[in-house]
Amino acid sequence: MSSVQEVNPRVRVIRDPVNLQSLAAQISQQIAQGEQKAFTxxxxxxxxxxxRTGLPPISFVRQVLSLCCYPELLKEDSFPLDVKQKTQKLLEACNGGSIGSYSSSTVGLPPIQRSVAEFLTRRDGGINSNPEDIIFSSGSQKTLAMMIHLLSREDGQTETGVLAPLPCPHTLPMLLDEVGVKLVPYRLTEERGWAVDLEELHRVLMTARRQCDPRAIYVGNPGNPTGHVQDRETIEKMIHFAASERLVLLVEEVYQDSVFGQDKEFLSYKKVLFEMGVSYSETVEMVSFHSISTATMGECGLRGGYMELINLDPAVKKILFQYPSSASILPQLAIEIMVNPPAPGDASYEKYTQEILVRAETLSQNAGRACKLLNALPGMSCQPAMGGVFLYPHLHLPAEIIEEAKMLRLSADVLYCRRLLEEEGICLGPGCENGHIDENFHIRLCVLAPPAVLEDVLTRLCSFHHRLLSGPD
Amino acid sequence: MSSVQEVNPRVRVIRDPVNLQSLAAQISQQIAQGEQKAFTxxxxxxxxxxxRTGLPPISFVRQVLSLCCYPELLKEDSFPLDVKQKTQKLLEACNGGSIGSYSSSTVGLPPIQRSVAEFLTRRDGGINSNPEDIIFSSGSQKTLAMMIHLLSREDGQTETGVLAPLPCPHTLPMLLDEVGVKLVPYRLTEERGWAVDLEELHRVLMTARRQCDPRAIYVGNPGNPTGHVQDRETIEKMIHFAASERLVLLVEEVYQDSVFGQDKEFLSYKKVLFEMGVSYSETVEMVSFHSISTATMGECGLRGGYMELINLDPAVKKILFQYPSSASILPQLAIEIMVNPPAPGDASYEKYTQEILVRAETLSQNAGRACKLLNALPGMSCQPAMGGVFLYPHLHLPAEIIEEAKMLRLSADVLYCRRLLEEEGICLGPGCENGHIDENFHIRLCVLAPPAVLEDVLTRLCSFHHRLLSGPD
Incomplete structure (x- = not known):
């Protein structure tokens, strides 16, 4: 393997990320070495x-994980009773009562599977969830990759395709590259708050069938990076589309606890599916993904997620269970806490509820505040988010900037983000990472951060934007 | 995907594991439901x-992880000073000072990469290790799969091959199946304590080249499940072989801290490589794997490991860094503790050293005790282990048992393990999982367990074995 030419061609074609992160790391290092910048x-x-930006973790989660790591602390008086009880319950779920043991099953600890299934049954008003259909992994992206890998025919002839929205999560194109599956984009309608266009879906699928074998459709609800929240009618139409076209529905519902748009609510695809009657609920193949990296928990560093399999063939499920891996223990325990938090009457209930509430309010107020500010900028328009954690404003850039980007062989959104990073120390995501590779420029901005941090970012972004549009002095 | 026929053929062919674990789970459940058995x-x-079997974790590791999860505890007096200092140092390595943030790089936290590189440099007597060559993942099996995936040509024509010892770790065949790479076994010499036979290696490679494209050789030192520890001469020959045949050396050195055979010591492949002179040290492509799941730490449930890349092409490394994943934080912190434990003078030094010593003595005494007992059994012969955590005795079974197994369409080692599990509640590994699929029957036994647990297992194993050999009443 003396050169790149000898590397697995599938891995070799993984898109080169725009890699603003490495530029950001480089700038941080320069600051650390004493270099003077306009920002610190x-x-x-x-x-x-x-x-990372300073939002505190949920205390109850961390207290329990801390005790699970070092159960000697159970002897001390410094923790609330329900923290100790939860710790004991979780340790009982672990083999040998220790977080240091493997999961007995490749997919997770059975008592945690049961907790998740109970949560899902409650969430969906009694629609049954089967513990054996819950599979844990190191994050929703890993379970998604696992499913897409399973779907890929890899027969060396017809490429497998997955329909995915445009814009899609910025992690999705690389994930599909890695498993060698073609991304078939269906364009969302920006002016309708990034709603799905069913006609577009049909059109895209027809065209795609001439080039590849589309086997699944990916949906994010609430949308990433769009912040769109689907209503019942849309979900029904999506399910109907998947059913009639025999596509597996891959539904990322990681922001299910982060819907804040007025009169909006989260409806799970599974609930709608089961309310559409047995001709759907017993046939449509669906997988729903959730994670602890998301809005409420924000435990990105723990790397934990799960998927629920719906209507998958038992023999297909058996193959999933044979995947040679053993899920990490602590993230499973964190998932259990997320789906089964302190209840009224528990010692930690009030503190937990308060912390969750503050988190939700921060998110909703941040999203509103940022959207208003961005829409007030010339050459920028932003659809309000109804849920999720991102804003995805449209950039209407002057022709000279687009020309300059072309000369630098960069996409104009990348040039915009690079300058913003170099001049103001703010790192945002260029829309090309979300699939917008034409001249339809966007930027991606996470609004889940401490309000003061977001305010700082917005101030520096506005100042940069005005400077850029007013042109060189 | 209404049937298995529509699943990715590569995943479909992943070997069906013998699945004694699910039988074990079933039996445990029967006991829990009150069923009477000969064992509890x-x-x-x-x-x-x-x-899982009750060996306690290393206190210092868990104390630090516990504080990292809930840094509020830093304010309390209940922890030794060095535990608090280590916690503070590790949290400083995390983005935003929290274990809840992503690694900034896909491969790990830079300060932890530096700690590991410093450890490797110390371990190998000053031979330089580069922090940027350290890549973290959720266990050595994951990094190994990553490397083999990279090596696989996947051009739909010639299958890629990896040479691996027979017997090999029981996890390796499935891992190779998953990435679609052919396992090319080279037979170790049992009567010489499972030493490598260089002539066999050459022979196997020549034959393999007619069927596939062998691109790498996998080595375990100390060996899994053999307990063999390679000497300098063997390692030099292996490196010479890999160099002359242009094979990438994949070296699993996860039991580097668990060598107990008289006059045996662990020598890293990297140290030997660099002592062979620049014609080797600047050319031979080598990757070494380590893990926190191994003997000393035993932190299997945390899922953490790293690999060091040696002489890989910078462009190839760049591809590895683009893998769309972010390493989990807590296992990285546990790795830092493993490679950088309390030093003389630190408050926890004595306790830590004592715990490590007890662990090492338990392992060595268990291995000796079990080997002696197994060799005293009729129809069983066991090579003594010099390191690692397994014994791998040979079963010389009576013809009628082999016949019975054939009638049941089972391998006789599987029949042996199934009966042992059903009759005595002891789950051992059949050698077919380690690649012994001919009538060369073995069983695999981990000896890293509390001495009383091991004694119980050996007593029940001996009783079963005698009963089996004496035939039906």
Whole structure:
């Protein structure tokens, strides 16, 4: 393997990321080495990583994990009773009562599977969830990759395709590259708050069938990076489309606890599916993904997620269970806490509820405040987010900037983000990472951060934007 | 995907594991439901999972992880000073000072990369290790799979091959299946304590080249499941072989801290490589794997490991860094503790050293005791282990048992393990999982367990074995 030419061609074609992160790291290092800049710190809001920008973790989660790591602390008086009880319950779920043991099953600890299934049954008003259909992994992206890998035919002839929205999560194109599956984009309608256009879906699928074998459709609800929240009618139409076209529905519902748009609510695809009657609920193949990296928990560093399998063939499920891996223990325990938090009457209930509430309010107020400010900028328009953690404003850039980008062989959104990073120390995501590779320029901004941090980012962004549009002095 | 026929053929062919684990789980459940058995508990020593059988974790590791999860505890007096200092140092390495943030790089936290590189430089007597060559993942098996995936040509024509010892770790065949790479076995010499036979290596490679494209050779030192520890001469020959045949050396050195055979010591492949002179040290492509799941730490449930890349092309490394994943934080912190433990003078030094010593003595005494007992059994012969955590005795079974197994369409080692599990509640690993698929029957036994647990297992194993050999009443 003396050169890149000898590397697995599938891995070789993984898209070169725009890699603003390495530029950000480089600038941070320059600051650390005493170099003078117009700013003292780089702030990265290109992805959702709330603890990094200073949002505190949920105390109850961390207290329990802390005790699970070192159960000697159970003997001390410094923790609330329900923290100790939860710790004991979780340790009982671990083999040998220790977080240091493997999961007995490749997919997770059975008592945690049961907790998640109970949560899902409650969430969906009694629609049954089967513990054996819950599979844990190191994050929703890993379970998604696992499913897409399973779907890929890899027969060396017809390429497998997955329909995905445009814009899509910025992690999705690389994930599909890695498993060698073609991304078939269906364009969302920006002016309708990034709603799905069913006609577009049909059109795209027809065209795609001439080039590849589309086997699944990916949906994010609430949308990433759009902040769109689907209503029942849309979900029904999506399910109907998947059913009639025999596509597996891959539904990322990681922001299910982060819907804040007025009169909006989160409806799970599974609930709608089961309310459409047995001709759907017993046939449509669906997988729903959730994670602890998301809005409420924000535990990105723990790397934990799960998927629920619906209507998958038992023999297909058996193959999933044979995947040679053993899920990490602590993230499973954190998931259990997320789906089964302190209840009224528990010692930690009030503090927990308060912390969750503050988090939700911060998110909703940040999203509103940022959207208003961005829409007030010339050459920028932003659809309000109804849920999720991102804003995805449209950039209407002057022709000379687009020309300059072309000369530099950069996409204009990348040039915009690079300059913003170099001049103001703010790292946002260029829309090309979300699939917008034509001249339809956008930027991606996570709004889940401490309000003061977001305010700082917005001030520096506005100042940069005005400077850019007013042209060279 | 209404049937298995529509699943990715590569995933479909992943070997069906013998699945004694699911039988073990079934039996445990029967006991829990009150069913009467000759035993009250199933004990599984088919793989290394020491905390599960009751070996305690290393206190310092867990104290630090506990504080990292809930840094509020830093304010309390209940922890030794060095535990608090280590916690502070590790949290400083995390983005935003929190274990809840992503690694900034896909491969790990830079300060932890530096700690590991410093450890490797110390370990190898000053041979330089570069922090940027250290890549973290959720365990050595994951980094190994990553490397093999990279090596696989996947051009739909010639299959890629990896040479691996027979017997090999029981996790390796499935791992190679998953990435679609052919396992090319080279037979170790049992009567010489499972030493490598260089002539066999050449022979196997020549034959393999007619069927596939062998691109790498996998080595385990100390060996899994053989317990063999390679001497300098063998390592030099292996490196010479890999160099002359242009194979990438994939070296699993996860038991580097667990060598106990008289006059045996662990020598890293990297040290030997660099002492062979620049014609080797600047050309041979080598990757070494380590893990926190192994003997000393035994932190299997945390899922953490790293690899060091040696002489890989910078462009190839760049591709590895683009893998769309972010390493989990807590296992990286545990790795830092493993490579950088309390030093003389630190408050926890004595306790830490004592715990490590007890662990090492338990392992060595268990291995000796078990080997002696197994060799005293009729129809069983066991090479003594010099390191690692397994014994791998040979079964010389009576013809009628082999016949019976054939009638049941089972391998006789599987029949042996199934009966042992059903009759005595002891789960060991059949040698077919380690690649012994001919009539060369073995069983695999992890000896890293509390001495009383091991004694119980050996007593029940001996009783079963005698009963089996004496035939039906």
């Amino acid at each position: 710190k780089v702030i990265d809001l290109s992805s959702c990583d709330p603890h | 508990k199933v004990i599984d020593l088919s793989s290394c999972d020491p905390h």
